[in-house]
Amino acid sequence: METITPKKEWSAAIRLNHWLRVICISFLIITGLYIAEPYTIEKGWTGEKMFMAEVRFWHIFFGMSIGLLFIWRFYLSFFSRFHADWQDFLAWTNWTNVKQELRFYFLLSKEPPEAKYLFDPLQSLSYLGFMVMLFGLILTGTIMMGAGYDQGLTALVYRIVKPVEIWIGGLATIRWIHHIMMWGVILFMAIHVNMAFLHDYLFKEGTVSSMISGTLFHRSHK
Amino acid sequence: METEGDAYRRKVKTQYRELLSHCQENLDRMEGELPKPRVNLHEELTSQGISRRDFIKWTSVTTALLMLPPVFKPLVARAAEQFSRLPVVWLHFAECTGCSEALLRTSYPNVDSILLDTISLEYHETLMAAAGHQAEQNLEKALADFNGKFICVVEGALPRGLDGKYLTLGPKGKTGIALAREVTSKAAAVICIGSCASFGNVQAAKPNPTDAASIGWALKIQTVNIAGCPPNPANFVGTVLHYLLFGGLPALDSLGRPIWAYRMRIHDYCERRPHYDAAEYVEEWGDMAAAKGWCLYKMGCKGPYTYGNCGKVRFNDAVSWPIMAGHGCMGCTEPGFWDTMAPLEKPIDEKTLGGGEKTIDTLGVTLLGATLAGIGAHAGLMAVKHRDKLHIYETSHKE
Numbered sequence: 094m095e096t097i098t099p100k101k102e103w104s105a106a107i108r109l110n111h112w113l114r115v116i117c118i119s120f121l122i123i124t125g126l127y128i129a130e131p132y133t134i135e136k137g138w139t140g141e142k143m144f145m146a147e148v149r150f151w152h153i154f155f156g157m158s159i160g161l162l163f164i165w166r167f168y169l170s171f172f173s174r175f176h177a178d179w180q181d182f183l184a185w186t187n188w189t190n191v192k193q194e195l196r197f198y199f200l201l202s203k204e205p206p207e208a209k210y211l212f213d214p215l216q217s218l219s220y221l222g223f224m225v226m227l228f229g230l231i232l233t234g235t236i237m238m239g240a241g242y243d244q245g246l247t248a249l250v251y252r253i254v255k256p257v258e259i260w261i262g263g264l265a266t267i268r269w270i271h272h273i274m275m276w277g278v279i280l281f282m283a284i285h286v287n288m289a290f291l292h293d294y295l296f297k298e299g300t301v302s303s304m305i306s307g308t309l310f311h312r313s314h315k
Numbered sequence: 316m317e318t319e320g321d322a323y324r325r326k327v328k329t330q331y332r333e334l335l336s337h338c339q340e341n342l343d344r345m346e347g348e349l350p351k352p353r354v355n356l357h358e359e360l361t362s363q364g365i366s367r368r369d370f371i372k373w374t375s376v377t378t379a380l381l382m383l384p385p386v387f388k389p390l391v392a393r394a395a396e397q398f399s400r401l402p403v404v405w406l407h408f409a410e411c412t413g414c415s416e417a418l419l420r421t422s423y424p425n426v427d428s429i430l431l432d433t434i435s436l437e438y439h440e441t442l443m444a445a446a447g448h449q450a451e452q453n454l455e456k457a458l459a460d461f462n463g464k465f466i467c468v469v470e471g472a473l474p475r476g477l478d479g480k481y482l483t484l485g486p487k488g489k490t491g492i493a494l495a496r497e498v499t500s501k502a503a504a505v506i507c508i509g510s511c512a513s514f515g516n517v518q519a520a521k522p523n524p525t526d527a528a529s530i531g532w533a534l535k536i537q538t539v540n541i542a543g544c545p546p547n548p549a550n551f552v553g554t555v556l557h558y559l560l561f562g563g564l565p566a567l568d569s570l571g572r573p574i575w576a577y578r579m580r581i582h583d584y585c586e587r588r589p590h591y592d593a594a595e596y597v598e599e600w601g602d603m604a605a606a607k608g609w610c611l612y613k614m615g616c617k618g619p620y621t622y623g624n625c626g627k628v629r630f631n632d633a634v635s636w637p638i639m640a641g642h643g644c645m646g647c648t649e650p651g652f653w654d655t656m657a658p659l660e661k662p663i664d665e666k667t668l669g670g671g672e673k674t675i676d677t678l679g680v681t682l683l684g685a686t687l688a689g690i691g692a693h694a695g696l697m698a699v700k701h702r703d704k705l706h707i708y709e710t711s712h713k714e
């Protein structure tokens with residue numbers, strides 16, 4: 094007999110943060126690609142177009158938003174009252190679990206690794222990598238945003254991040270790294286979405302909808 | 316009632332008054348200490364066809380350039396008159412001598428270049444008449460006479476490979492590093508002219524066979540870096556004037572460039588910037604957009620990554636500068652620009668990987684395609700492998 098037990102997996106804060114980041118990242122990729130390879134707007138008078146300026150405005154707007162969301166997510170992973178999940182990002186340090194998961198994904202075993210943590214080992218590794226990339230993107234983005242501005246928050250933040258610019262070797266390299274990491278995020282998203290769907294399909298526990306409802310339905314056979 | 320604005324203005328005024336008296340004292344002291352002027356600047360200017368009026372105009376411009384208020388104009392003029400009294404030793408290392416050429420050979424002599432002509436060069440490897448042992452003696456004499464007082468201007472990077480033997484010079488075959496160490500240790504200040512001395516430039520570009528490095532990096536000393544390939548004479552003259560005025564070097568940014576000149580990016584001053592913001596780009600050399608003077612971003616302009624005042628000061632008596640002439644900035648005031656700014660006529664994200672035709676975007680799209688194909692196939696295999704389980708779910712659903 095199979096029993097299905099609903100279990101709250103994600104707090105409302107995590108879910109909200111997740112979807113806001115999805116929105117931000119989507120807009121950032123679109124506007125970012127335009128900034129990297131803009132196309133000319135032929136029609137109209139120069140003084141009235143300001144298209145690039147506006148695209149840059151929204152890019153910076155979503156960039157700052159994702160910066161705040163990142164800080165919020167960082168805070169939650171340590172101080173969430175529902176479940177502070179910073180240890181789950183380190184699930185890949187459990188070597189037996191990693192081996193079991195590799196066997197599972199290489200079709201050598203039907204048993205998924207033991208669910209000790211919130212994330213599977215490989216999942217945790219990719220999430221950690223994603224977080225590092227996100228941090229890198231925010232940092233390099235902040236540097237490019239602050240360059241050349243004298244006043245306001247941007248100038249203040251720029252003063253803090255300027256040493257990173259010098260250390261890495263100038264704005265051109267910063268821009269290049271920013272572009273490479275964007276591709277990293279795109280690849281991450283492709284894999285992440287696919288894995289969520291695959292898990293949903295294989296285990297029928299409602300993986301995809303859990304990011305909306307917060308609930309995962311655990312199946313157990315007795 | 317005194318408003319906040321009044322208080323602020325009063326504070327600024329006091330500060331400037333203090334600064335002014337400091338400058339005056341300093342100039343008095345310098346005039347006492349330094350050797351007699353070599354030339355009378357005003358005679359020199361007249362003989363080159365520059366009127367008193369032009370000179371006054373130049374002082375206004377230079378005062379503004381140094382970010383000083385107009386009350387400093389007479390002092391800037393006074394410092395310019397003292398220019399030829401400052402002893403200078405000018406060294407050349409691994410470079411093309413293009414900076415000297417650019418500074419000294421202007422088509423219309425302006426006050427900046429005339430000032431440079433009058434400079435009291437105790438030793439300049441390109442310009443001096445002496446050669447061999449005689450030249451060496453001149454250098455030794457200058458070092459002894461003006462120990463701790465002269466300005467050492469350096470052009471060119473220092474090759475460090477083979478113990479510095481990639482570059483030897485003079486009758487005694489000294490290595491560049493040894494000579495640089497000897498001279499800079501006795502100088503009052505070291506000013507690096509051009510990107511080679513400042514950051515290593517093309518000598519230090521990959522693969523850097525001679526292990527060349529900038530003066531500051533090779534000798535581990537603080538230098539004033541007048542970056543650029545070549546730099547603007549105004550930036551060098553301004554820095555020396557600052558030294559004469561204040562008795563010290565100007566404030567430097569973290570790469571050793573004077574802040575008054577290298578504070579903002581080319582992109583921030585650029586006259587084509589409105590076209591950048593309006594999404595009006597030159598797509599091809601010589602197209603209609605180029606004729607209209609639109610932004611050169613897509614033609615690989617590196618103005619957004621480059622700190623400098625080229626657009627404000629311009630070159631050759633403010634006639635023009637690269638972006639005005641229709642080619643994008645190539646970022647020559649930034650460290651390692653041959654490597655970091657490549658490709659010079661395409662945006663950064665079209666940098667090719669590993670010497671081929673591939674860019675990061677082709678790589679990204681390929682990887683994305685491969686990932687999508689791979690995960691699709693994998694999902695199919697997983698579904699086949701786990702079909703029995705899926706079957707159970709379906710039957711249990713029916714129950």
Ligand code: SF4
Pocket residue numbers: 581582583585586587588589591609610611612616617618619638643644
């Ligand atoms: S031409 Fe270059 S510096 Fe000028 S606005 Fe365009 S990108 Fe910026």
